[in-house]
Amino acid sequence: MVNPILLIVVPLATAFFIPIFSLIWKGGSKYLALLAALFNIAVASELLVKVKNGPIHVTIAGYKAPIGIDLLAGHLGVVFALIISVIGFLVLIYSISYIKGGWLDRYYALFLLLLAGTTGMVLTNDIFNLFVFFEIVCISSYILVAYNQDSHGLEASIKYLILGSIGSTLFLIAIALIYMKMGTLNMADISDKIGGIDSASRMLIIVLLITGLGVEGALFPLNSWLPDAHASAPSTISALLSGFVIEVALIVLVKLTYSVFHATSILVFLAVLGVTTLLIGEFAAFRQENIKRALAYSSIGQIGLILFALSLNTEAGIRAGMFQIINHAASKSILFLASGYMILKTGSYLYKDYRGIAKKMPVSAFLFAVGALSLIGVPPFLGFFSKIQIIMAAAATGSVLNLWLIAAVLLGTIIEGIYFLKIVIVMFSGTGEELSFSGGAPFGAVLPIILLGLVVIAGFVFLPYLNTVNTSVAQEIVKHLSLAQLF
């Protein structure tokens, strides 16, 4: 029996062990990090099989909830743990050749902390633990954003720090309120007792949670830190932050709303908020000339789309949202990783300087196009199936408001198509003679992009399987969490 706690403990322990280990073998930290991520992939995939028989519930230190702390590895947690470890592993491979300067041990230790923190956030069944993992994620990402130690990175990191702290504070106040009103921090226990408290406090808790988690979850207008942070971080870190960190914050928020606080009446607000975020993100990206900022704004747009899907209050909606999370994790990682070496080689963040880069870096440019097309939602790439499912799920709810929101999503998609294709055309046009560098990205950096590209290109083959998994996740989110079911 594999214990889901290993998913958190192993990267966490490795992270702490890395500085000591590097005293023995300088430069060995990257291999240690790779091993930890690989281990997590193995554990998560084994759990994915096991979890079919029901969620795996682990109590820590022998005390039962609500006194003790417990983990609940359901479909949601395991699927996310798998996404996190796979993306983390591939980005680590990329990092080996990409991250050359700086204090490498710190990079890999923080990288693993980020993995451990996000995994913890989706697995924990305790709202205070959630906060602790949330802080681990925030703090490690503050530092990683500034890893390049240039002025942009530091400035972005400080902005991120300030806003993140406000968010954490609001989150902490919400936790205090929960404990004050209910005397428990176990999610299943809260879920059982939430009916007993007055609606004003319930509402206040939810408002605090939305604004608190919304900062990390990049909801408009709480996401103002994101364009700076994602654009200034090293491309590997941008891939992580866009690929799954914001999604984890969002899915936790949605999980709390559905299965813990049973606040389905506020979902319509979240749906409108999601579409607003989508439109603002896409329009803001429309005129961006800095490729990483454009990608960061596109992440805002995608997060809006995901939130819209998750807030439809139907199983189909959440399933489609999960699809989009998987697609976005793969596609956006491709985009950030592919652009990483383009920035490094040309020395420019402006995509107009990449004219003809497809001649020099054909694989990167081709996969950039694939990632972009998948995000736009073009068949046969994975993104088409997630986007069409979101739209049809929204249509199937039958609400008139949702029809307007669909129209807005479609408008956002047009805008998205326009700016992504502009970048793709620049990359594919021209002869590439004006580019002075020689040689493309090293194989170690291209390999993870190719693997992610395969997921996006051939993902539709596994559509039935993804469908079953995502359906289980959706059922789990919609279901009320209850202590009685766990013990």
Add this chain to the structure above:
Amino acid sequence: MSLSMMFLLPIAGIVIDLIFVKVESIKKFTALIVTGVVVYFNILLLNKTGLKHVLPFSVMGQNLSFKVTYLNLYFSLMISGITFLTVLFSLRFIVGKKNSSLYYIWLLIKTTGMFGLIFANDFLTFLIAWEIMSWSTFFLMMQGGGKAYESAYKYFIYAITASMILIAGIAILYLRIGSFEYDVIAKGFAGMPMGITLLTLILFIVSFSIEAAVFPLHAWVPDAYSNPFTPITSYLAGISTRMGIYAIILFLFGIAGVSVIDKFVIIGAVNLRYVIGVFAAITMIVPTYTALFQHDAKKLITWHGIGQGGYMLVGIVSGSALGIAGGIFHILNYLTYVTLILFCIAAVEYRTGTTNLNKLGGLIKKQPIAFIGLLVGIIGLAGIPPMNGFVSKWFIYRALILQGYPFLALAAVIGTLGTILSVYKLIHNIFLGQLPERYNNVKEVPFDMQLPIWILTIATLLFGVFPGIAMSLIAKIQESFGLAVVPYSLHGIQASAGQLNMLVVSLTFAGGLVIAYIVYLLGHRRKHVIQYDNYAAGHFLDKNVPYNFNYNFYAGFEHIMEPYRKKIIARTENSLVSLAEATGDYLRRLYTGNVSTYAIYVLSAFVITAILLAKLF
């Protein structure tokens, strides 16, 4: 089996071409063999209507499904035939061209997408195929580089807008009827409330009209089609645009049904069909006359391609059996002669390196095969007997007059007049007049490039003299939609609406030609002079002075018309782009970069969320 082969073969071809992407010869012969065998399997499908194929692959509970009907057989035969000829023609043409390494791959992907679109039996498959077709078209248009990038980008913006409108339409149908299947939707369509039916109709028709290049949604076509290599131009103009017409036919007759559409009456006889007809009429006139101003042979023909789409559409919405038959028939006729014309232009381009009408001239003796091909093609395009364009246009004129749409019929005639004017410019500036000295050594194209020209020349004549060959399939299409059928024979139609015997018409024409030739023989003998032994407008001509028509044909007409060309569409496009850019700039400024603003955002978000949620709880 045959149906799966229609998809598996091109996909296999794509994979082989991708593997051997560096080996030109394997790429092109794979494409040739694949497209050739596809034609064979397509012919095998002819007696298998009703055959269904459901893929074990489901999205949202809908398995991707395909079905063979008469309508999609008609279209798939056109696609497979023309793809084969295009590949055959490209074998030599594309060799050594810049930015052409993926040419056959995009061509095959696009063909697969079109087959998917044609054979789809539900809107999900339709949508997937539609979008695959759109983006492969985009990449196909980028082949050749240079200006092609910009025009392909413009196409993409239009195409993605069309796709999104289509998705909106499908979403509404899914919301109301809960299915993607054509049959289920067709049953449920009549039961929807009037407002929603109208909205759905508008969404679908606007979306398809973008692909079909109906005025005023045609502005992307001329550049996007004329900038890539000429075989691509012919492929796009010939068959790609017609996918929009296919979708309109399918939607009007197969899904919605004419009776539902006719419920929307504006005033008296002015109903929704008539409104579409008016747009079709404008499409017949405006682009056709714009073609007069073009100095590039490819661009001239692409403008006509838009105009000819108007004839098809006006026939389809005319509502009578004759008109619908004419509209559907015109698609085939248009395909044969426009591909023929563009292949001839490409043959000239292959030898001379240009399609600029101001630089060519006098090539008749150098490239006689291309000349004959072009002559037959433009006779078809202008709708003059005995070529096939005449037959379908005759159906359409006749149907419009009999249905009581005199204005639409007048528009069709005006459009034809413009066509005749501009195709004369085309053939004159390429083949007649003076031969520039630099083309003294031009030769006819090799046989494998002549072959497609010969085949299409014969087809253009064949469908003109024996329209019954195509009418047998068209009658079955009309029957399958429950529409009335035009009684036809091998060489014409025999309906109460009027009688047309193309054999008699053709023989009359041939007789006229014979008489003219006899008169010519009886007359004085010609004296052959060299081309500079001549004068025009008071000037002796020499190699530096082309006679006045060879340069800027219709300059006078252009001069008169120029002030009236307001370029409204281009300005609308620009203002939409500026609007989007301004919105983008404005929203981007929300992210001020100032962290105290951001903190205020968070706090105000908290307050606003609290206020809004208080209402929801």
